[in-house]
Every structure is written in C-alpha cells, then in structure tokens.
Amino acid sequence: MAICISLVMSLSSKVALADDSTFMYYGFEPDIITNYLSTGKKVGFVRVTIELMAQGETNLKIIQHHAPLLRAALVDVLGRQPEDRVKSLAGREEIRKLCFNTVNxxxxxxxGQELATELLFTKYIYH
Structure with missing residues (x-):
C-alpha cells in the first residue's frame, strides 16, 4: 500500500513539474490600435497583435490578471513612438523590445517577478 501511494505521489509531482516548465502564450484581445506621433497633417495609426510568452500556467494566470494594466502601458508606449520608428523594421524591433521591457x-x-519570457508582434499594421 505504501509503495502504491509513493508511486502516485511521484507521478503527480512529475505532472506538476511538466506543467510549470511548459511555455504558454497570452494574447491581448482585441488588437491594440492607437495613433502614433506623425510628422504631417495626416493622423497615423498602428494596429498590433501582441502575444506574451510565460513559463507555466501559474505565471500565465498572473499575467492574465494584470492584463488591463499591461494593455494600457502598451497603448502608451505605442502612442509615443515617432512615425519613422513605427514604419521601419529596425524601429519595429526597438518598439517590441521597449514593450517587452515595459511589461516586465x-x-x-x-x-516582484519578471514573468514574461518573450513578447511577440504577430500582426503589425501601420497607416
């Protein structure tokens, strides 16, 4: 009987370990749409789909809990970007890194922890 209980406990701890070592994604829905700083008379906007990668379901749930705060910060970061940065590939990568650092x-x-292991732009459209 003791061997059976020990085996069950051993298996359940391995399942829990596997769950916490799995990378999971949280996607902000709907897409984030905001204006950016444009140089001309035309108002520019950017539409971005953002996915955050986290390790384990526990971290993902914490990120999900803080999603409204994170979304507001991402809108702020995107809205402060100049037109030339929004429209260039190198600028897009700078913005992505800035968003990632802001989130963490x-x-x-x-x-008390930096829970996001990566931030991805899965859609990035500007006009």
Whole structure:
C-alpha cells in the first residue's frame, strides 16, 4: 500500500513539474490600435497583435490578471513612438523590445517577478 501511494505521489509531482516548465502564450484581445506621433497633417495609426510568452500556467494566470494594466502601458508606449520608428523594421524591433521591457517592469513592480519570457508582434499594421 505504501509503495502504491509513493508511486502516485511521484507521478503527480512529475505532472506538476511538466506543467510549470511548459511555455504558454497570452494574447491581448482585441488588437491594440492607437495613433502614433506623425510628422504631417495626416493622423497615423498602428494596429498590433501582441502575444506574451510565460513559463507555466501559474505565471500565465498572473499575467492574465494584470492584463488591463499591461494593455494600457502598451497603448502608451505605442502612442509615443515617432512615425519613422513605427514604419521601419529596425524601429519595429526597438518598439517590441521597449514593450517587452515595459511589461516586465510593471510585472516586477506588481508581483516582484519578471514573468514574461518573450513578447511577440504577430500582426503589425501601420497607416
């Protein structure tokens, strides 16, 4: 009987370990749409689909809980970008890194941990 209980406990701890080592994604829905700083008379906008990668379901749930705060910060970051940065490939990567750092800074302030392991733009449209 003791061997059976030990085996069940061993298997359940391995399942829990596998769950926390799995990378999961949180997608902000709907897409983030905001104006950016344009140089001409025309108003420019950017539409971005953002996915955050986190390790384990627990971290994903924490990110999901803080999603409204993170979304507001992402809108702010995107809205402060100049037109030339929004429209260039190198600029897009700079913006992505800035968004990633902003998200992790906020998560660290709120939870004490940087929970996002990556931030991806899965759609990036500007006009």
């Amino acid at each position: 800074q906020l998560l660290k302030k709120e939870t």
